[in-house]
């Protein structure tokens with residue numbers, strides 16, 4: 567086999583290649599499990615597409631109001647069928663994941679209602695949506711209060727604290743599946759199901775929303791199949807399969823989704839308007855590819871965890887842990903190591919491989935941030951990317967890879983850059 571030569575031409579030394587192949591040799595069973603899940607999820611997507619008779623007519627572009635848009639309406643039925651919900655809102659007019667979450671929350675919370683996060687602090691950008699950090703048009707400005715129950719020190723749910731936090735005002739519970747850029751564990755669909763059951767046992771009419779970002783197709787089922795009233799995510803992450811150029815989704819009960827549609831467009835209009843602008847082929851094909859794309863990203867994450875763990879770095883999740891999302895954190899211990907790692911990811915990219923990722927003061931963040939991404943879709947994080955705030959413990963968050971081989975090359979080059987600068991040492995063979 568001459569893969570070694572191919573990698574050599576891309577700048578990977580024989581020593582790095584050999585170490586990596588040794589790591590890979592032990593991952594057969596993990597990879598087989600990932601493929602098995604992808605196979606089942608592929609069947610799920612295909613069944614949904616066939617059930618709703620996806621045809622070439624669904625790919626036609628519409629403009630203007632977009633009344634009777636067959637392609638848009640069918641895509642929403644496909645998402646709903648695949649994720650086991652009554653209804654779905656899947657639109658290019660939903661600009662990103664944060665927007666989808668903001669729509670879902672503001673559509674289903676009214677003045678005087680309270681929002682509860684039973685899993686500690688939410689994703690960074692939601693702080694302004696909720697009003698934890700003061701922001702114009704936040705839920706707080708509209709009279710929606712917020713409460714959170716912290717996780718236990720081991721990352722588990724604090725059921726006593728959650729029970730104590732639920733009161734007569736509690737209307738909606740928001741559960742973030744992925745750890746995002748925090749160090750808590752991500753939650754399995756089964757764990758989320760138990761949490762939802764607990765919340766509903768205390769207050770049956772409370773709405774449960776799951777921030778599903780980075781979690782789609784990682785497991786055999788989604789949180790909507792274990793009781794969530796709404797699941798929400800971004801199309802430039804998992805379900806867009808790398809092809810969707812923009813968009814977000816909300817899948818859930820008809821009652822919740824109708825309100826989301828009225829919030830997104832206007833009261834009275836709801837889901838009836840919203841031209842597709844010609845991007846539906848990418849949304850359909852991306853959804854079709856998503857299970858295998860997610861599998862590639864997962865293999866990359868598992869490989870990176872084991873590769874770096876073997877060199878003595880702390881990795882979250884560990885090399886042997888089960889996965890609930892596609893994010894892998896690696897604690898590199900220094901600014902130089904973070905920069906070297908990101909340089910390697912960047913050098914492996916199909917786009918902008920010649921760029922040098924430099925730290926910068928990103929708006930909204932306290933510390934400088936370094937990012938590596940060479941993506942076809944700007945900002946897409948289902949494509950191979952790495953980033954992190956430059957502060958102890960100097961962790962990079964690594965995710966994506968449209969193909970496993972690209973993810974592998976990125977990880978090999980990240981290690982190569984570290985080895986070249988004496989920031990990592992290969993074990994003696």
Ligand SMILES: *Cc1c(COP(=O)(O)O)cnc(C)c1O
Nearest residue numbers: 662663664689744746777779800
């Ligand atoms: C990415 C992400 C979001 C926000 O999505 P954007 O598309 O970046 O606005 C929200 N929650 C989690 C857990 C995420 O990973």
